[in-house]
Amino acid sequence: xxxNVNTIRDxxxxxxxxxxxxxxxxxxxxxxxxxxMVRLISxxxxxxxxxxxxxxxxxxxxxxLEKAQAEPKWANIKYAPIDYQDIVYxxxxxxxxxLESLESLDPELLRTYQKLGIPLEEQKLLxxxxxxAVFDSVSVVTTFKEKxxxxxxxxxxxxxxxxxHPELVQKYLGSVVPYTDxxxxxxxxxxxxxxxxxxxxxxxRCPMELSTYFRIxxxxxxxFERTLIVxxxxxxxxxxxxxxxxxxxxxxxxxxxxxxxxxxxAQIKYSTVQNWYPGDKEGKGGIYNFVTKRGKxxxxxxxxxxxxxxxxxxITWKYPSCILRGDNSVGEFYSVALTNNHQQADTGxxxxxxxxxxxxxxxxxxxxxxxxxxxxxxxxxxxxGATGARxxxxxxxxxIGDQCGAHTFPYIEVRNSTARMEHEASTSKIGEDQMFYLxxxxxxxxxxxxxxxxxxxxxxxxxxxxxxxxxAQKLLSxxxxxxxx
Amino acid sequence: MSPLLEIRDLHVSVDHHEILKxxxxxxxxxxxxxxxxxxGSGKSTLAQVLARRDTYEVxxxxxxxxxxxxxxxxPEEAAWEGVFMAFQYPxxxxxxxxxxxxxxxxxxxxxxxxxxxxxxxDFLPMYREKLNLLEMDDKLMNRSVNEGFSGGExxxxxxLQMAVLEPSLAILDETDSxxxxxxxxxxxxxxxxxxxxxxxxxxxxxxxxxxxxxxPDYVHVxxxxxxxxxxxxxxxxxxxxxxxxxxxASTSAA
Numbered sequence: 001x002x003x004n005v006n007t008i009r010d011x012x013x014x015x016x017x018x019x020x021x022x023x024x025x026x027x028x029x030x031x032x033x034x035x036x037m038v039r040l041i042s043x044x045x046x047x048x049x050x051x052x053x054x055x056x057x058x059x060x061x062x063x064x065l066e067k068a069q070a071e072p073k074w075a076n077i078k079y080a081p082i083d084y085q086d087i088v089y090x091x092x093x094x095x096x097x098x099l100e101s102l103e104s105l106d107p108e109l110l111r112t113y114q115k116l117g118i119p120l121e122e123q124k125l126l127x128x129x130x131x132x133a134v135f136d137s138v139s140v141v142t143t144f145k146e147k148x149x150x151x152x153x154x155x156x157x158x159x160x161x162x163x164x165h166p167e168l169v170q171k172y173l174g175s176v177v178p179y180t181d182x183x184x185x186x187x188x189x190x191x192x193x194x195x196x197x198x199x200x201x202x203x204x205r206c207p208m209e210l211s212t213y214f215r216i217x218x219x220x221x222x223x224f225e226r227t228l229i230v231x232x233x234x235x236x237x238x239x240x241x242x243x244x245x246x247x248x249x250x251x252x253x254x255x256x257x258x259x260x261x262x263x264x265x266a267q268i269k270y271s272t273v274q275n276w277y278p279g280d281k282e283g284k285g286g287i288y289n290f291v292t293k294r295g296k297x298x299x300x301x302x303x304x305x306x307x308x309x310x311x312x313x314x315i316t317w318k319y320p321s322c323i324l325r326g327d328n329s330v331g332e333f334y335s336v337a338l339t340n341n342h343q344q345a346d347t348g349x350x351x352x353x354x355x356x357x358x359x360x361x362x363x364x365x366x367x368x369x370x371x372x373x374x375x376x377x378x379x380x381x382x383x384x385g386a387t388g389a390r391x392x393x394x395x396x397x398x399x400i401g402d403q404c405g406a407h408t409f410p411y412i413e414v415r416n417s418t419a420r421m422e423h424e425a426s427t428s429k430i431g432e433d434q435m436f437y438l439x440x441x442x443x444x445x446x447x448x449x450x451x452x453x454x455x456x457x458x459x460x461x462x463x464x465x466x467x468x469x470x471x472a473q474k475l476l477s478x479x480x481x482x483x484x485x
Numbered sequence: 486m487s488p489l490l491e492i493r494d495l496h497v498s499v500d501h502h503e504i505l506k507x508x509x510x511x512x513x514x515x516x517x518x519x520x521x522x523x524x525g526s527g528k529s530t531l532a533q534v535l536a537r538r539d540t541y542e543v544x545x546x547x548x549x550x551x552x553x554x555x556x557x558x559x560p561e562e563a564a565w566e567g568v569f570m571a572f573q574y575p576x577x578x579x580x581x582x583x584x585x586x587x588x589x590x591x592x593x594x595x596x597x598x599x600x601x602x603x604x605x606x607d608f609l610p611m612y613r614e615k616l617n618l619l620e621m622d623d624k625l626m627n628r629s630v631n632e633g634f635s636g637g638e639x640x641x642x643x644x645l646q647m648a649v650l651e652p653s654l655a656i657l658d659e660t661d662s663x664x665x666x667x668x669x670x671x672x673x674x675x676x677x678x679x680x681x682x683x684x685x686x687x688x689x690x691x692x693x694x695x696x697x698x699x700x701p702d703y704v705h706v707x708x709x710x711x712x713x714x715x716x717x718x719x720x721x722x723x724x725x726x727x728x729x730x731x732x733x734a735s736t737s738a739a
Binding site for chain 2: 431432434436437438439442443445447451452454455456457458459
């Protein structure tokens, strides 16, 4: 195996290529969190009263949890305590954040997004991808708004939605992830500064992929965004988010919330390519990614699919879930999580079957390299009334080297005897046999590792929109940096 | 003319246990050599060392391939130079289709040799032709590499890869093991179609059976890490009659 070890070590020399810092003057508030800070954020965003009230309730709830030291501790991750008073809760590029055209955008900001390969200029847009970009805490531009408006689709920053569509925000905000849900969801509700909002009216099939790019730039800043997607009866939408951050010595906190609501016959497909800065080879720096994502299949025959490719972050703590309330509703979760160097991931899903004949599918692929620790944690719950519910779960782990770990924690709770459950799990190691076979056929060692890993993840990549599947494969190859010995 | 492959006094160990105890062998382009021997004689070790598997420790000796130091090469470098090994136990690569794998391998070789990559348009007709030669089902090609293949299908797949990659030295490591007579014939047909003045083959086998179909120019008997006898194809027939025991007896008597 000595040659493999060297190859992996060579790959480790590659840098995180999204690690640059943009020189943009930003407007930040002082560090720390208290009621006044919540009021300040709400005031800066000129929010209506109901928002401030909601934030304050969330803040008080969070403060009580913090006082009781009720930060969740059950996950299989280790990190030094987070000092919540040492974080900047609001940072915005210093200019008017609501923009009428791209010309008025800071050219440095445009260059940043170009470096990231994000097509902000409409003429350069990939056909049929509308982009919302969130820089530090605020959304800077949403493209293709007009074309979407014609179709009746609302796709805008969360701040804008609060101003323009307060009735929709009020109706759905917190309806899937209430601020009382968990420690990080409460924190997010109190201080979230922006995010994306999507509303697809009855019978409308969204004419393009919607996409949001999140970027943390400022130092010692947390990013707390909130996304809300509502698909009315018979609507369809496919949404993709991508994330990057500069290389910073200190850990940065990212605590996001995503809520999805699917009414009768509606479908929401939500894809994530998460590549936050993972920290360096020794585990210094990197994003702490504590995210609550949940979808509610409220209507009959509705469907929510989560697909995630998680290659970044020092810590990933996230469980995109589905509440299958409507009869015949379908929940899906497809995941690739890669941990390398000192990265830790505790990720999985929850499928809560409430309606009759509800169906869920879980397919996860965990890849551990270097000193990476990768945990699948998933809950499948069949409630009493969920007659004819079905679940299929497949959890596969792949180990590269002998310093890493893979862990699987499935929780299955069945209260209806008609339920059908399947659970498959496997753990394998990239074998010397496979490596030698590929190399004997002329394929270089690092390409051989990529090929084996991509083959392992194929089932999940198939669920991604085409162009992002290609990106995800490349990202995975680059992220396989690490050392075994 | 200098030989394509020249092995000089090769000693190889695994976990400080000596497996090959001084091998000398010259193989010229255009020749087919068979290495025969009982289980544990070191046949597969020799094949794998030539293919540059790094689980073996070469303690002394040298191997020249095209005049270059083969033992200094990584497995992929040896492959680029033209060394191919058909595996005794081909491995499975889940999620990677056979056809994608084969084109990736071919293009990796072409790239290393400074040639342009072959487009799918050019690749497919060539590949179909080889597929027909080995009487392989088209459907296998979109399946993952060797996954769910029968023993015979795996071995045919090895020869298919050889036919596409066109090596200058093909090492067949017990390609006949686990094959029924029909599969054996098809594999032999594929191998024989590859025989040419520019290409050499080293056929490693326990049994004479394969050599009825792939008739070698030279036969070498490997026992306990040494080549104890060499001869023409008739040596294989003699072995079939008398078994390895007789050679053991005659060499120890000598």
